Structure formats: C-alpha cells, structure tokens
Amino acid sequence: MRPTSTELEFLKLLWKESPRTARELHQELEGILQWGYSSTRKTLDRMAEKALVTVTKEGNVNLFAPQVDKVKTLASFAADFAKRVFELDGPLPTAMFTGSKLIDDDEIDQLEHLLEQLRKEQEQ
Template identity: 55%
Template sequence: MKEAKPSPSELALLKALWKQSPLSAREIHEKVKPELQWSYSSTRKTLDRMRDKSLVIQSEVHGIQVYKAALDKVETLAQYATDFATRVLELDGPLPIAMFANSKLMDEKELEELQEMLNAWPDAD
C-alpha cells in the first residue's frame, strides 16, 4: 500500500519527529524554524493538516498535545528516493545506497532496510 508523499514542509516536521518523539507543537516549531523560517501558527496549521492526513498521531501527555510520526521513516525515504530516481534522473533502477551512507537521519539498520526496499523497487509498482 502506497501512502501519500508528504510535502517538503511536512517532511521537515516528520524528520524532527523521527529524530525525537513525541514532541509538542512548540518543540517541533523550534526544531524546524531555522529551515522553514515561518511562524508558530504555520507549524500548528501544518500539524493539524498532517493529523487530518494521518501523517502524524496526536495525543496528550500531562495536559500537553504531543505528536509522533505516523509514517515509517525508511518507507517514506525510499518513496522519495524512488520518485527522485524516476522523475528527476529518469533512471530505470534504484539509486545506489551509497548516496545515503553519511545520512544523519538513518542508522545502519535503517540503511540496510532501505537497501532492501530500493533493491525491490523495480518490482514495486
């Protein structure tokens, strides 16, 4: 089952949540503010839209609304990589896993999982 691909701004929020979770809207905003350079209200509105699209899960901890990513990190990044390979580079096969080697977002186990997904990519339509 293929999930909706998050927009670039939604991806920024998801990356913050993949690194640390759960986070409040204020904590997420502080983490993405340097990249997105937008107001706190824009972060809240984006989180509400992401919740409605089932990209994040909202819950309450000690009276504070917190968020967790609902999308699997490796699957989402594999989807972005295959989309880039197809649409931008016009490749017939997956991108080499070596391009992800120095990722600050993925650990060794996740890189192995991504490699498996990318290897299966031509069959996954």
Template identity: 45%
Template sequence: MPQNPSETELMLLKALWREGRMSAREVHDATEAQTGWSFSATRKTLERMEGKGLIRVEPLHGVKTYLPQAEKLDVMARLIQNFASRILDTEGPLPAAAFTGSRVLDKDEIGDLEMLLAELSKEDEA
C-alpha cells in the first residue's frame, strides 16, 4: 500500500488524477500557481512520490511521463479516516454528506468513498 501523500504531494496527485498521464513540465505548469515552486522542486517531489508508491514513471516517445499509482478513492479514504480519528477523535466513518460539493469527487465516487470509510473504520476497531 502506498504511503499517504503530504499536502503538497496531494496537489500534484490531484493534477494527475484529473489530467492523467503528464510530463514533469505539464505537472509543474498545472500546479505552479498553487505551489509557487521552481520546476526543479516539482521534479524532485515527483521523484519522492515515485519512491512512496504514489505515482509511476512510464517513458513515452523518449519523455518521462507520470501516472497516478495510488487510487484516488483509496488515498482520500485513508486521509479522511486519519483526519477523523486523529483530529476529530471520532469512532466510525464520517457520513458521505460531508463530501457533497467536492470538486475532487463526483456523486458516484462519494458513495464508493463512504463504503471505503466504513471498511477502514471496521479495520480500526479490530
């Protein structure tokens, strides 16, 4: 299982989930306004993310491209469960209604996320 992304790694991962395969330059251009990073900082972060199992590298026409390795809903469920237990000190999953209006999750994904959160909650109880 991949490690959880840091807040800034999550920005890059969201771009990859949204756009799919991208070069380092494309990832940088898509996230520069949010991160304020130099291109070399973006490349270094992508390397770190590969090591964490969050993304994978595939050459395409001689250019390194990056693809998400970690599934969006799995990552979101782990981060949400971690937040709920660590910050909110809750026992059990957060309701799916908490994610209505998300720009990252669509309606179908919210239902799937609710199931993943329930599964993670059962694992935490065991």
C-alpha cells in the first residue's frame, strides 16, 4: 500500500535512522507539521496497522522502524506520478531523481531497475 504524503515524511525520517520513539519523531516533525503529539502517535499507529512500520516494545516505550523499502517506495511513487500525471508509459527518465538528497548513486541504480520492472509488469 502506498503511504500518504504525511506517512512518507515519517518514513523518510525512519529511513535515515531507526528505530525511534514516537516522541523523537514528533520532535523532528513538530516544526513542519504543527501537530499535537497525539496526532503523531495516531499516525504512527495507523502506519503500523498498514504494515508500513514495525513496532517493538522496548520496556515501556514503543520503537518504530520502517517496514517498507526506501527505494521500492520511491520507485512506486515515481512510476505512479509519471503515469498518472504525464501519461508516460515508456522508461522513466533517470534525471527525474538525480539531485535528490534522499538517495545516493547506488540507490539510483536500484531505482532504475525497479522502474523498469514495474513498467514491464504493467505492460501485460
């Protein structure tokens, strides 16, 4: 299942460093989202239900870690976007994501592979 925009923000943080507590994640997002702590927790709970993150009880706190792969997730977003918005069916241009702070060169290679795969699957 594709995460929502907000969920993607949480995943990005977790991809950088995990596991983390709800409180830690909340503090990082506070400035941007202007949320109450409850909202952060609820979102995290729902992400757990959807298997986007795992929860591990460590003593009395819950630790969250990503349960979906970063490159796969980004690839899915890219493919969806290209098709839905621009109706691009062919191979997606690499240039689309070079320059992103989120992924390094290695990961860009993986991304391309995945996109190519997605494209083929969809062809059928």
